[in-house]
Amino acid sequence: VKEGGSRVPQLIDNPGILRTAFSSAGLTANCSIAHPMPQSGRYVVLVGKQERSVASVLLEVSESDGEKQATVDVFAMENTGRTQALNTPSQSCTIRKGGYLLLCASQGQGSYYVTVSDRTGQKQLWDSRKLADGDLYSLLPIVPGVYSVTNDISRSSATMEVPFRHHAADRTAKRPVYVKCGPAGFAPAHWITQGVQPVVIACALTSSISIALQKATADRRSKEQRLAEEHQHLVEAVARLKKPSSRQ
Amino acid sequence: MSDVTLKVSEKTFGEVFNKLWPAFKAPFSGDGSWAGLWGAVEGQFHIVQAGDVEFNDANTFTASEIDLQWDKLIFKIGIDIPTIKIGKFCLLPTPDFLKDFFGSDDCLVEFPGGQLFTAVPDPYVKFNLSAIFQYIITEITIISKVKMQFTTEPPPDSNYWGIYLDLVALHVEPIQIQDTLGQSTLLLIAAIDAAVQYIYSILPATFVIDVLLGIVGFPTLSEFILNILDIQESVEEWLTKWLNIPIGIDQLIYQKLFDAVLSDTALYKIDDPVTLLTELTPSDPTNYGGFGPSGADGTMPAVVTLAKVTANVLQPAVTFTSHEMMVTFDFAK
Numbered sequence: 001v002k003e004g005g006s007r008v009p010q011l012i013d014n015p016g017i018l019r020t021a022f023s024s025a026g027l028t029a030n031c032s033i034a035h036p037m038p039q040s041g042r043y044v045v046l047v048g049k050q051e052r053s054v055a056s057v058l059l060e061v062s063e064s065d066g067e068k069q070a071t072v073d074v075f076a077m078e079n080t081g082r083t084q085a086l087n088t089p090s091q092s093c094t095i096r097k098g099g100y101l102l103l104c105a106s107q108g109q110g111s112y113y114v115t116v117s118d119r120t121g122q123k124q125l126w127d128s129r130k131l132a133d134g135d136l137y138s139l140l141p142i143v144p145g146v147y148s149v150t151n152d153i154s155r156s157s158a159t160m161e162v163p164f165r166h167h168a169a170d171r172t173a174k175r176p177v178y179v180k181c182g183p184a185g186f187a188p189a190h191w192i193t194q195g196v197q198p199v200v201i202a203c204a205l206t207s208s209i210s211i212a213l214q215k216a217t218a219d220r221r222s223k224e225q226r227l228a229e230e231h232q233h234l235v236e237a238v239a240r241l242k243k244p245s246s247r248q
Numbered sequence: 249m250s251d252v253t254l255k256v257s258e259k260t261f262g263e264v265f266n267k268l269w270p271a272f273k274a275p276f277s278g279d280g281s282w283a284g285l286w287g288a289v290e291g292q293f294h295i296v297q298a299g300d301v302e303f304n305d306a307n308t309f310t311a312s313e314i315d316l317q318w319d320k321l322i323f324k325i326g327i328d329i330p331t332i333k334i335g336k337f338c339l340l341p342t343p344d345f346l347k348d349f350f351g352s353d354d355c356l357v358e359f360p361g362g363q364l365f366t367a368v369p370d371p372y373v374k375f376n377l378s379a380i381f382q383y384i385i386t387e388i389t390i391i392s393k394v395k396m397q398f399t400t401e402p403p404p405d406s407n408y409w410g411i412y413l414d415l416v417a418l419h420v421e422p423i424q425i426q427d428t429l430g431q432s433t434l435l436l437i438a439a440i441d442a443a444v445q446y447i448y449s450i451l452p453a454t455f456v457i458d459v460l461l462g463i464v465g466f467p468t469l470s471e472f473i474l475n476i477l478d479i480q481e482s483v484e485e486w487l488t489k490w491l492n493i494p495i496g497i498d499q500l501i502y503q504k505l506f507d508a509v510l511s512d513t514a515l516y517k518i519d520d521p522v523t524l525l526t527e528l529t530p531s532d533p534t535n536y537g538g539f540g541p542s543g544a545d546g547t548m549p550a551v552v553t554l555a556k557v558t559a560n561v562l563q564p565a566v567t568f569t570s571h572e573m574m575v576t577f578d579f580a581k
Binding site for chain 1: 337338339340342353356357358359360362433436437440441444445448453454455456458459462463467468469470471474479480481482483485
């Protein structure tokens, strides 16, 4: 972006970073759904968007061969699917029995769902809009605040807090926060993320998870204060630079 | 021996050189990359004068200590904020009872990771060097012959032989910044402050900066930018290196001066034909010996036209001695 240019400046092009609402019924960027495949066989995976199938994936679950997981990027599948008939698979993959089908959207603002059917495509076995026992729903919340977390089917609820980060010390936890969504509700019922930390919700019953920001945490410093702090840090940092070498 | 010999002293030649040659302003721009960063300059300068003009034995003259004055010099360096990736993380560890089946890997299901910041526009840190113009030392030397060239002009202007520079050598030293008062450091602070303000102004929310800083591991955006600039030495040495090496400002100045020499105006002009006597019309004959009125009735005033006297220039030449420039030519008979 050139100074004074006509383009609207935009520091980030990942809309997921500013997302304040998440739903397992609509898979978006910075979220994923993992579904176990316990039975061997051939399956048809259909990627849907706005009640319309946009791409298909052929998934083979083997008794002994294949990977532990098949990753399907629904955004990429939609793009590939635009150029070919729906009955032509955009991707084929093989996993071992007991492995997982991992669904994610690498980018874009779309909201997707996925169904798994038998090899004929006639018998639907699973729909991502209704998570089953053993499914994992993960998300990466960034916007600081307090969120409500609800299983819309069992009506159980929990709260999640994403703190405002003021210092570089508490960043980027490697391990996600693990939460169980079972018949007794969410466990834990309240959790706090640390840094940029993913949250993984393991479903132990039929679930549809909705997460929404209830109260944003405001920066307790004004922009002027922040700029003043920036300036002070800069002056101190520049003072640490080398002095000009002596001249003759 | 030539019909005409004109001699111009070294001092007079230097005064003419200093009067005519600095008349142009030279805007220029250039860019370059260094250590993964992109930098660019926009500038304009003009020549004030040559400190010393000397005639040489080799039929050339040397103009040294040419004083260059900056009208504008802005240096920009792009802040290439890197694409930041959220790494892979384990969604589901492998249960112990499945490790034999799936292998010893501890993770059964892994999130493949993704990009958190992508296609970041690259704001830049802009240094307006006007505050340190007086500390930027530029040494320029020209060694030149002069040449005569005939130019045809539409009437009423006369055709002429012009004496132009005929460049033998042009030398521009890499610039030096001798900032004795530490103004460069203040420039750096002002430039980064402005860049920080700009980035804050385009962000949807300030927490995004904290997320970014958390990932890159810096307490403030200004320190992050300072780190990107990678100033290993003093600010003035860093600026000097940037301007001289990747930008090649001496070459940019050289090119502008070279172009100016090629398109320069004549230092001296000799009309061709040379007017020896201008036309006088009408002239009162009484001024030339006393003729009375003429004509049949004696009423017509006596007038006479003195024709213009000109001579074409032949074999013009210009040479230097150690103290004089000599222009010689003959008249056509």
